[in-house]
Amino acid sequence: MDVLSSLMDGFATALTPMNLLYALIGVILGTAVGVLPGIGPAMTVALLLPVATVLEPTSAFIMFAGIYYGGMFGGSTTSILLNTPGESSSVITAIEGNLMAKAGKAAQALATAAIGSFVAGAIGTSLLVVFAPIVVQFAVSLGAPSYFAIMVLALLAVTAVLGSSKLRGFASLGLGLAIGLVGLDFVSGQARLTFGLPLLSDGLDVVVIAVAIFAVGEALWVAAHLRRTPLQIIPVGRPWMGKEDWKRSWKPWLRGTAFGFPFGALPAGGAEIPTFLSYVTEKRLSKHPEEFGKGAIEGVAGPEAANNAAAAGTLTPMLALGLPTNATAAVMLAAFTQFGIQPGPLLFQNEGPLVWALIASLFIGNFLLLLVNLPLAPVWAKLLQLPRPYLYAGILFFATLGAYSVNLQAFDLMLLLVLGALGFMMRRYGLPVLPLILGVILGPRLEKQLRQALQLSAGDVSGLWSEPIAVVVYVIVALVLLWPLAARLWRARRPRTGGLVVADGPAVDGPAGPAAAPSVEAPAVEGRPVDGSAAEAPADRGPDAGRHRADAHANHGQEKS
Amino acid sequence: MTSLASRLKGRSELGVAALLGAVGALVLIDAARLVVPYSQSDPVGPKTLPIIVGGLLLVCAVLLAVNVLRGGRGEAEAGEDVDLTHPSDWKTVLPLAGAFIANILLIDWAGWVISGTVLFWGSVWALGSRHYVRDGLISLALALLTFYGFYLGLGIALPAGLLEGIL
Amino acid sequence: MSIIVGYIPTAEGTAALDRAITEAQKSQSRLVIINSSRGDAIVDKRYAQAEDISSLTERLDREGIEHLVLQPVRGNDAANEVLEAAEKYRAELIVIGLRRRTPVGKLIMGSAAQQILLEASCPVLAVKASA
Numbered sequence: 041m042d043v044l045s046s047l048m049d050g051f052a053t054a055l056t057p058m059n060l061l062y063a064l065i066g067v068i069l070g071t072a073v074g075v076l077p078g079i080g081p082a083m084t085v086a087l088l089l090p091v092a093t094v095l096e097p098t099s100a101f102i103m104f105a106g107i108y109y110g111g112m113f114g115g116s117t118t119s120i121l122l123n124t125p126g127e128s129s130s131v132i133t134a135i136e137g138n139l140m141a142k143a144g145k146a147a148q149a150l151a152t153a154a155i156g157s158f159v160a161g162a163i164g165t166s167l168l169v170v171f172a173p174i175v176v177q178f179a180v181s182l183g184a185p186s187y188f189a190i191m192v193l194a195l196l197a198v199t200a201v202l203g204s205s206k207l208r209g210f211a212s213l214g215l216g217l218a219i220g221l222v223g224l225d226f227v228s229g230q231a232r233l234t235f236g237l238p239l240l241s242d243g244l245d246v247v248v249i250a251v252a253i254f255a256v257g258e259a260l261w262v263a264a265h266l267r268r269t270p271l272q273i274i275p276v277g278r279p280w281m282g283k284e285d286w287k288r289s290w291k292p293w294l295r296g297t298a299f300g301f302p303f304g305a306l307p308a309g310g311a312e313i314p315t316f317l318s319y320v321t322e323k324r325l326s327k328h329p330e331e332f333g334k335g336a337i338e339g340v341a342g343p344e345a346a347n348n349a350a351a352a353g354t355l356t357p358m359l360a361l362g363l364p365t366n367a368t369a370a371v372m373l374a375a376f377t378q379f380g381i382q383p384g385p386l387l388f389q390n391e392g393p394l395v396w397a398l399i400a401s402l403f404i405g406n407f408l409l410l411l412v413n414l415p416l417a418p419v420w421a422k423l424l425q426l427p428r429p430y431l432y433a434g435i436l437f438f439a440t441l442g443a444y445s446v447n448l449q450a451f452d453l454m455l456l457l458v459l460g461a462l463g464f465m466m467r468r469y470g471l472p473v474l475p476l477i478l479g480v481i482l483g484p485r486l487e488k489q490l491r492q493a494l495q496l497s498a499g500d501v502s503g504l505w506s507e508p509i510a511v512v513v514y515v516i517v518a519l520v521l522l523w524p525l526a527a528r529l530w531r532a533r534r535p536r537t538g539g540l541v542v543a544d545g546p547a548v549d550g551p552a553g554p555a556a557a558p559s560v561e562a563p564a565v566e567g568r569p570v571d572g573s574a575a576e577a578p579a580d581r582g583p584d585a586g587r588h589r590a591d592a593h594a595n596h597g598q599e600k601s
Numbered sequence: 602m603t604s605l606a607s608r609l610k611g612r613s614e615l616g617v618a619a620l621l622g623a624v625g626a627l628v629l630i631d632a633a634r635l636v637v638p639y640s641q642s643d644p645v646g647p648k649t650l651p652i653i654v655g656g657l658l659l660v661c662a663v664l665l666a667v668n669v670l671r672g673g674r675g676e677a678e679a680g681e682d683v684d685l686t687h688p689s690d691w692k693t694v695l696p697l698a699g700a701f702i703a704n705i706l707l708i709d710w711a712g713w714v715i716s717g718t719v720l721f722w723g724s725v726w727a728l729g730s731r732h733y734v735r736d737g738l739i740s741l742a743l744a745l746l747t748f749y750g751f752y753l754g755l756g757i758a759l760p761a762g763l764l765e766g767i768l
Numbered sequence: 769m770s771i772i773v774g775y776i777p778t779a780e781g782t783a784a785l786d787r788a789i790t791e792a793q794k795s796q797s798r799l800v801i802i803n804s805s806r807g808d809a810i811v812d813k814r815y816a817q818a819e820d821i822s823s824l825t826e827r828l829d830r831e832g833i834e835h836l837v838l839q840p841v842r843g844n845d846a847a848n849e850v851l852e853a854a855e856k857y858r859a860e861l862i863v864i865g866l867r868r869r870t871p872v873g874k875l876i877m878g879s880a881a882q883q884i885l886l887e888a889s890c891p892v893l894a895v896k897a898s899a
Contacts, residue, residue, distance in 0.1 A: 077681030077810055094755045118681065122811070207668060208675055211621050211661040217654040218628050225647035228638060232651060233631050256701075258680075263728060264694045267684040268841055270805050270812035424811040428682070430739070433724035436697070440704055440720060441713075441747055445757050453705045457698070468689065469617045470675025483650075491645040499644030682810065729808055729843050 043173050050396030054404055059102050062095075063401050066103035067408045070110020075118050075420045078262045078428075079435060081111030082367035086250040087435070089375055090442040097379045098394050102401040104375060108368050109161060109402065112348050113409045116153040117420055120146065120340070121274050129311030129350070132319045132343040139335035141274040150279035152289045152337055153344040154413045159290075160297040160345035161406035164352025167301050168359075169399060172388070175360035179385035184492035185506050189513035191486045194363045197307040197520055199475040206524075212471040215462070216479020219244055226484075227491065239451050244459075246374040248443045249480055252456045253473050254367070255439040257463015259432045264464070266428060273424060279417050289341040292322050296345030303346075304353025307365055311350035318342035352402070359395055361385060362485075370477045377481075384485075614675060618666040625658030696727035712762020717744035770798040770836075773863040774850045774884070775824075776814040777803075779897035780865030785824075787895045788863040789833060798834040800857050804849040807841035814846075815839070847883040854888060862892045 053059060073084045085104050092100035119130045120137035133153060140149040182190075199209040222233045223243030234240040281289070299314035299321075322338040323329055332339055357363040362383030364370035376383045381391055388395055413420075443456045466473055490504075497503020505511050632651035640646075677685055700723025707716035721740035730736055748768065751757040761768045773788035775781050785801070792799040801824070805815035816824075821837055828835045836857075840849050854862050866881055885892050 078683075091755060094757075122681075204676055205673075207661065207664050210657065211617070211665060214621065214654055214658040214661055215624065217650070218624055218658065221628065221651055221654060225635075227643045228636075228647045230635050230647055232635065232647065233628065260694055260697060261678065262680065262682050263697055264689040264691070265683045265685055265687070266690065266693065266728070267682055267810075268807040268843070269684075270807060270815045270841070271810060272817050273811045421811075425809050425813065427730065427806075427808045428810070429725040429728035429730040429808055432728055433721050434743075436701065436724050437717065437721045437743065440701070441717070441751075441759075444708065444713075445751060445755075445759065448757075448760070450705050450709050453701075453708070457701055457705070460701075461698075464694075465617065465620075467678040468675075469614050470677060471617070483654075487645075487650045490650070491643055494645050495642055729806075731845075 043169065046392060046396045047169060047400060049393060050398070050400035051403075053098060053393060053397035054102060054400040059099055059397070059401065060404070062099045062103040063106050063405050064408060066106020067110045067405050067412055068106075069103075070107035071114035071117075071409065071412060071420060072110075072423060073107070074111040074114020074116075075423050076114075076426070076431065077118065077424075078258070078431065080115075080368075081107050082371050083254040083258060083435070084111070085368060085371045085375065086247070086254045087438050087442050089247045089250065089371070089378060090446045092375065093378055093446075097381065098397050100375065100379070101372070101394065101398045102405075104372050105398055105401050106405040106408070108351065108372070109348075109405050110409055111368070112161075112351055113154060113157055113413050114420065116157065116344055116347075117150060117413070117417060118424070120149045120153060121276060121421055122271050122424070129315050129347045130344075131312070132315050133340055133347070136319070136332070136335060136339035136343070138274075139333070140337065140340060141276075141335075143335045145335060145337075146274050146276045147279045148281050148285050148337060149335075149340050150276060150417050151281040151414065152285060152341045154279060154410060154417075155281070156289065156293040156296065156341045156345040157348040158406055158410045159293045160300060160348040161352060161409075162403065163294075163297045164301050164304075164349040165399065165402045165406065168352055168356055168402075171305070172356050172360045172399075175356060176385050176388045179361055180389075182385070182509055183507055184489045184496065185504050186509040186513065188486065188489040188493050188504065189510040189517070190361065190363070191482055191489060193513050193517050193520070194307045194357075194365070195475070195478055195482060195486070196517055198365060198478055200520060200524075201310075205470060208469070208471045209475050212466060212473065213475035213479045215471075216476035217483040218479075219249065219459075219476070220480045220483030226488070239449070243484075244455065244480075245443075245446055245452065246377060246480065247446050248452050248455050249459055250371050250374055250477065251439045251443050252459030253463040253466075253477060254371070255435050256456055256460030257467060257473070259435040259439070260460060260464045261467040263432055273421060276418055276421060279414050285337055288328075288337050291325075292318070292338045292342035293345040295321060296342040296347075297349040299342075300346035300349030300351075301353040304350030304365075305356040306353075307357065307363065310366070311347050314346040314350055315343035318346040355402075358383075359387060359398075362387065364478065364481070367474055367477065370474065370481060373481055374477075612669050614669045615666060617675075618662045618669065621658050621665060622662035625655045625662055628655035628658065693727055693729070697724055700724045700727060708762075709760055710762055712764050712768075713759040714741075714744045714748050714764055714768065715762060717747065769795075769860045770800050770857045771795070771861045771863065772800045772802060772850060772854045772857065772859040774846060774865070774880075775801050775803045775816065776846075776865070777816045777820050778814070778865070778867075780867045780895070781814075782865075783897045784863050784865035784895045787893065789828070789831065791861060791863065791893070792833050792835075793831070795860070797860060798836065798857070799828065800853055800859070801835065801837045802840070802846075802850050802853050803837070804840045804842075804844065804846050806843055806845065808843065815841070845880060845883075847880040847887075850880075850884055851887055854890060859888075859890050861890060862888050864892065864894050866894050866896050 054063065069084060070081060073079045073081060084107050092103065115130050116133050116137070119134035120141050123134050123138035137149040137153060140146065195213060199213045200206050218233070222240055224231055224241050231241055296318040299318045300311065303314040304311060319339055319342060322342040323332045326332065326336065326338050328336060354365050354369050357365060358369040358373060362373065364373045373383050439456065440453060443452050446452065463473060466476070494503050497506060505514060628651050632648050632655060635648050637646040637648055679685060700720050703723060704716045704720040707719060718740040721743055722736055725736045725740070748759050751759050771788055771792050773784055775785050788799060803816045805812040816839070825835070825837060838853060850862060850864070862884060864881055864884055869879060881894060
């Protein structure tokens with residue numbers, strides 16, 4: 041099979057000393073930003089985009105892959121030691137893992153999270169190797185109408201399913217599409233939304249947009265709401281696990297992986313639903329259900345594996361179709377365009393060596409992470425003592441530097457400030473940022489497919505559904521849009537049934553998990569348990585439900601940027 | 602009028618609706634100006650997507666305004682290091698934006714080493730650090746390090762500005 | 769009148785506290801314990817945690833010392849917090865712990881102890897951690 045030989049070639053590329061070094065840099069950076077609150081893998085990749093353009097694309101992506109996986113590992117460390125989940129997907133790890141840590145089992149919690157992440161990462165990446173070429177094979181046979189339909193699905197799914205308010209999701213999407221319009225129309229060559237400024241005729245640089253929204257907007261937002269009370273950190277030694285812990289962990293790891301990968305691969309699956317499903321499953325299957333809500337190792341092992349497997353799953357549509365479904369994947373996709381590489385089904389064909397080296401580096405990075413994380417957890421914990429002024433000033437400093445160095449013009453910095461202010465405003469008023477960034481990236485491609493599709497049909501609108509796959513996708517789009525309505529009707533008719541799902545969730549037994557997850561409205565407010573006792577369940581979705589007491593919330597279904 | 606005033610109070614989110622509406626209108630006005638050449642090869646033309654996007658934004662603006670007036674509110678984004686129990690702290694954000702603008706104004710004239718130092722020092726100050734000397738040293742070191750790092754490592758020559766010839 | 773002690777959960781902080789307790793017993797004064805944090809880092813090891821504080825108050829209760837534990841987090845330096853408390857509670861004595869600092873470290877970081885010594889308007893007792 042030539043997949044295997046391609047993968048071997050990928051390993052050969054990724055294992056050169058230079059690329060190994062970039063993998064190591066990526067892994068260390070990724071873990072560091074995962075540990076630090078307020079800065080995440082998407083922001084880091086965005087900040088590195090300008091610098092990375094001078095590297096070989098392969099090396100740059102190997103580094104980005106390390107950051108992507110490293111962010112997950114690092115995030116679980118903070119979640120367990122501090123109980124401050126940065127992403128909605130690590131809420132459960134934060135709750136159950138923090139309870140374990142408080143019960144004096146921090147070392148075991150960290151170990152099961154790290155080893156589980158490794159196992160899930162390895163299996164997930166293997167599944168990526170198997171499935172991505174199949175998806176590509178299927179996708180290359182598709183024409184413009186099907187592509188257009190799939191892109192519409194991806195945009196709508198991310199906008200309508202993730203995040204707590206669909207209306208605000210669509211507003212964000214609209215803004216993103218509008219930003220994507222700026223520049224010369226690629227067919228007629230007419231300037232759109234440039235206001236006569238020649239600097240705008242090439243469109244807005246994706247790097248500047250990504251840095252502005254993810255780094256500047258986030259830094260300003262955090263600065264406006266700086267937490268002033270020092271958090272309590274649980275001291276740790278080196279993570280380790282006993283025989284009993286292994287026995288209780290390995291099955292949850294595998295089951296978590298099985299939940300995580302498919303959800304990650306779906307256009308709007310995300311990582312929080314599988315982590316939640318994994319938690320519920322483990323609780324039901326466990327021989328120690330009474331420990332759940334007090335720090336059960338299965339409750340850390342399963343969700344953490346699900347989280348990482350979902351991360352691997354996300355890469356399937358990203359590499360095979362050019363469709364990103366989370367913020368980091370979106371920024372990595374922007375990186376492809378920055379290097380002049382066209383994302384999409386032809387990626388495997390045109391850039392085979394790069395893609396396979398990237399995938400091989402995922403295996404390597406995953407392994408390096410295990411090596412770096414198990415012995416160094418106490419060192420990572422020390423990072424948390426970095427004073428915030430330096431952290432956030434540093435983000436602004438490097439954001440400015442990066443955005444400026446792309447074109448060396450102060451005009452880009454003005455854009456950075458304006459778009460950063462937009463990012464601030466969006467965070468303030470609950471407009472999710474992911475639809476905006478997807479709109480910017482996918483908008484122009486969407487338009488291209490639309491025009492191609494209708495060109496084929498000579499302007500006949502029915503050309504849009506001239507392919508069977510397109511029809512199927514539109515049916516799914518309709519389902520995605522109508523599902524919440526149907527669910528509401530169904531629930532109205534049987535009021536108790538809807539509540540049952542919630543009652544199954546961890547909300548009842550202590551940690552308030554994303555109990556709202558199975559309903560299509562994404563998890564709303566994840567309460568942080570006060571000393572392990574029950575926190576507010578997110579069932580009530582009033583505007584301020586639990587907002588002020590809860591320390592840990594969902595990020596509108598997005599990962600920490 | 603008083604009831605209107607009371608309804609408007611605490612509804613700063615209407616500003617978001619206004620912004621969406623303004624952007625939507627802008628997109629539509631801009632689209633109206635585009636010429637659509639009749640072309641067999643491009644039946645869609647450059648106008649279609651802008652009209653859809655502008656329409657989407659206007660619809661969102663109206664729906665958001667209605668939603669807000671009915672008492673709906675966007676959930677401010679939470680995060681690991683975000684404390685939403687107190688309102689936005691403009692005393693931090695405005696000086697921070699000031700440092701940022703100072704950098705924009707200075708960078709081409711005074712050069713990155715000076716503007717970057719001002720940016721970092723100003724940001725750290727805005728964020729509450731009061732170790733003036735230590736912060737100054739760190740700022741200068743960072744700016745110098747990135748200047749030479751970009752020049753030697755990446756081949757990107759950041760502006761030297763006033764310090765031209767010294768650096 | 770009261771005795772102010774700057775407390776941090778380290779060897780020198782504990783040494784200062786021990787000495788302050790002895791002084792408070794001697795003079796029958798109220799003991800004001802200041803454990804502040806600038807609150808600018810996510811984790812501040814010098815900010816005592818709840819368990820630490822409760823075992824501390826238990827000990828003071830046991831020994832029958834009138835006490836007040838303050839943990840201000842207002843973005844101020846520890847020295848300023850101690851000096852402000854000394855003013856407010858009309859301190860007769862400030863007790864602080866000293867740690868070893870290299871001259872360079874002192875130049876860059878400044879020294880809380882030095883600031884307190886120079887600016888306090890009452891006697892200051894500086895204690896070293898018993899090696």
